[in-house]
Amino acid sequence: xxxxSPIVDQVDGQRWFATVATLAGFxxxxxxxxxxxxxxxxxxxxxxxxLAVSEPVFxxxxxxxxxxxxxxxxxxxxxxxxxxxLVVGGHYDSRNQTxxxxxxxxxxxxxxxxxxxxxxxxxARAIVPFKPRxxxxxxxxxxxxxxxxxxxxxxxxxxxAGDLGKxxxxxxxxMIGWSADAGLxxxxxxxxxxGNPVDNQALVELVADAGLTYAPALNxxxxxxxxxxxxxxxxxxxxxxxxxxxxxxxGSAAAYPHYHRNTDTPANLGPFAQAIGAAIVxxxxxxxxxLSGATDRIFADGNQGATPAPPLxx
Numbered sequence: 553x554x555x556x557s558p559i560v561d562q563v564d565g566q567r568w569f570a571t572v573a574t575l576a577g578f579x580x581x582x583x584x585x586x587x588x589x590x591x592x593x594x595x596x597x598x599x600x601x602x603l604a605v606s607e608p609v610f611x612x613x614x615x616x617x618x619x620x621x622x623x624x625x626x627x628x629x630x631x632x633x634x635x636x637x638l639v640v641g642g643h644y645d646s647r648n649q650t651x652x653x654x655x656x657x658x659x660x661x662x663x664x665x666x667x668x669x670x671x672x673x674x675x676a677r678a679i680v681p682f683k684p685r686x687x688x689x690x691x692x693x694x695x696x697x698x699x700x701x702x703x704x705x706x707x708x709x710x711x712x713a714g715d716l717g718k719x720x721x722x723x724x725x726x727m728i729g730w731s732a733d734a735g736l737x738x739x740x741x742x743x744x745x746x747g748n749p750v751d752n753q754a755l756v757e758l759v760a761d762a763g764l765t766y767a768p769a770l771n772x773x774x775x776x777x778x779x780x781x782x783x784x785x786x787x788x789x790x791x792x793x794x795x796x797x798x799x800x801x802x803g804s805a806a807a808y809p810h811y812h813r814n815t816d817t818p819a820n821l822g823p824f825a826q827a828i829g830a831a832i833v834x835x836x837x838x839x840x841x842x843l844s845g846a847t848d849r850i851f852a853d854g855n856q857g858a859t860p861a862p863p864l865x866x
Contacts, residue, residue, distance in 0.1 A: 559841045560766045562678035565830030568670050571597075572729060572829070573818045575666035580646040582695055583617055583653040587645065591624050594644060594692050597673050598626030601680045603690065610705025614698050616653055621694050623702045628680055630687040630844070637718045638843055639689045640675055640836065641703065641785055642668030642725040643696030648814045651697060658814035662821055664805070665696070667729030671833045678837045684844035686720065693785050703785035707792050721755050721843055722796035724786035728832040730801055730808050731824040737774025737802030738763060738832050743790050744779035751795040753779065758861065759797060762842065763835035770831045774802050799832050 578590035591607060598605045603626030612621040624644065630636060646661020660666075669692040676690045693702030710716040731737070740760045742752035756777050763775045781787075786796040801808075810816040818825070840846075842861045 557766055557838060557841065559679055559682050559846055560834050560838045563674060563830055563834045563837055565826040567677070568674040568829050568833060569818070569826045571670035571673055572662055572666045575644065575670060576660040576662040576818050579657055579659045580644060580661055581656040581659040582612070582614070582621060582645050582698055584656040584659065585618060587694065588619050590644060591622060591694070594624045594669065594673065598624065598676065598690065601626065601676055603628055603676065603680065608705070608709065610695065610702055610709070612695050612698070612701050621701070623694060623706060624692045626676060626690040628684060628688050630685050631683050632685040632845070634687050635718050636686045636720050637689055638686055638720055638840060639691060639722040639789070640672055640840060641691035641693060641722065642672045643694065643702060643785055644669040644692040645694045645697055646816070647697040647812055649812055660814065660817045662816050662818045663727050663729045663808055664811060664816060665726050667727060667829055668725035671725040671728055671829065671836065674833050675837050675840060679841055679844070679846055682841070682846040684841075684846040686844045688840065688844055696785055700785055700788055704788045707788040711792070716792060716794065719789065719794045722786055722789040722794055723759065723836050723840065724784055724796065724798040725832065725836060726784040726798055727800050727805055727808065729821050729825050729829045731822070731828040732803060732807060734824060735771050735774055735802070736769050736824065736828045736831055737771055737776065738835065739776045739778055739800050739802065739804060740797055741778035741781035741800065742786070742797040743781055747790040747793050748795060752790060752797065755795045755797050758842065759799070759835060759839040762838035766838035767831040767834040769827050770835070799836060801828055801832065
């Protein structure tokens with residue numbers, strides 16, 4: 553059964569795609585000087601929403617960049633539970649087949665991962681006006697393509713500050729902008745062999761159910777729950793014991809013909825880009841609203857108002 557939510561209805565596929573096109577206009581390789589203005593543009597989008605913005609640098613072992621590598625964070629304080637945090641993230645860096653300083657040019661990275669970072673920005677646009685009761689940390693990471701350095705840096709910073717335990721869940725969007733055909737689908741993936749498997753699986757069920765309930769464009773047969781995942785920015789959180797997952801379009805990375813190529817452009821995302829991107833963002837926003845206790849919404853369980861989902865069993 554499908555339901556409507558005022559928050560989820562704020563997700564705008566055309567606006568999301570315009571954000572993808574803007575980010576894809578920058579070469580966002582970790583070694584490209586254009587990574588800095590791309591980061592500043594994201595920070596400006598967060599600031600325009602009234603979020604508390606920061607750009608923390610982190611350790612980047614590959615080195616060789618002419619500028620500091622940094623994440624972009626936009627944070628909204630929870631109205632009732634400020635020390636309970638939800639992290640929603642996606643990396644903004646990109647690459648082509650040459651993942652080095654020699655390949656810093658021609659790295660549009662539309663699907664991988666302007667699509668996911670734009671999903672984070674679109675999620676913030678949708679949910680921030682509805683005053684979540686738990687704090688939400690909207691993040692676009694750098695250094696993902698060289699080994700998850702941005703997300704690892706964030707987890708290490710949380711550990712150093714004694715804040716890791718405040719993270720209730722981490723939702724990662726990586727490659728959400730392409731579908732081979734009109735059968736729109738998503739893989740909601742976690743790990744059931746590391747971290748807290750029970751919590752991870754509970755989070756997968758919550759997010760997948762949000763897709764079934766609030767994202768009618770998704771084919772229910774193609775909302776896939778997976779207990780096996782790797783290689784994106786949810787993993788440092790999972791490895792540190794916090795519940796986490798990744799949303800990625802049907803077929804995963806391998807099915808996308810322009811994966812890690814200089815042809816990963818907005819035009820090559822094809823005719824279903826807006827539909828699949830909006831659907832996956834709607835799914836994540838619905839889950840995020842449920843977890844955060846944002847107000848002025850109606851959910852399938854009949855809740856109206858600001859009751860957040862209970863913390864996952866940690």
